[in-house]
Amino acid sequence: MKNIRLIAVVLVTVFGLVSFTNQGPSTKYKCMIQLTNYTGEGAYVAISLINPAGDYEQTLFVQGDDNEWYNTLESWWKFYGKKRNNIDAITGATISGGERSINVIEIEDSKIDAGYSIRFETAVEDQEYYTQDVEFPLTSETVKGKMEGTGFIRYVRMMPN
Structure with missing residues (x-):
């Protein structure tokens, strides 16, 4: 009986430590998206973190x-649709x-000036x-700047919060 309790305590402790591992310090940024003057329905926009290899790494905001309409963001959907992470909070x-x-x-602060980029898909x-309405390298300068869009986005302006 003692061994079972000990094993239970060890398992709960291990799972608790794994569940709450910190990914490192991060910074919040205000991100303003200004759309062009098009007519029609509202735009769906996925903001994604793209790793140095050019692959999706994380969904930052949708x-x-x-x-029902997420699949219209075709490239992002190929990434998100496989995992179906909970994105309700973003x-x-x-x-x-x-x-x-x-x-x-x-x-995450470690992604700045490390070859990552941010993609705005509309x-x-x-x-x-x-697919790349706006995409720019994630650098100390670009997180404080304004980038022009090529589709439904006129521009994106970023600034530390």
């Missing part, structure tokens, strides 16, 4: 809270042409899809 309503949104995203129902 503009659009109806998961989603918001779509925004329409000419509107802007300000969201807070959190980025899709609008019955319109076009832009």
Whole structure:
């Protein structure tokens, strides 16, 4: 009986330590997305952390809270759809042409100036899809700057929160 209790305590301790491992210090950034003046439905936007190899590593924010339409963000969906991580805490309503949104995203400090980039992918129902509407290297300078879009996004402005 003593051995069983000891094993239970050890297992709970080990699982507790694994569950709460810290990924390292991170910084929150305000991220303003200004859309172009298009007509039509609200835009779905996925903000992703892209690793130095050019692969998706993490979803930072999703503009659009109806998961029925996530597959329209085709490239991101190939990454997210396989894992189906819970992203409820990092989603918001779509925004329409000419509107802007300000969201807070959190980025691990170790990813800055380390070859990573941020990708803004956009899709609008019955319109076009832009895999890299905005994409830029994640550097100390770009997290305080303004980047122009190539599709539904007019520009993105970042600043430490």
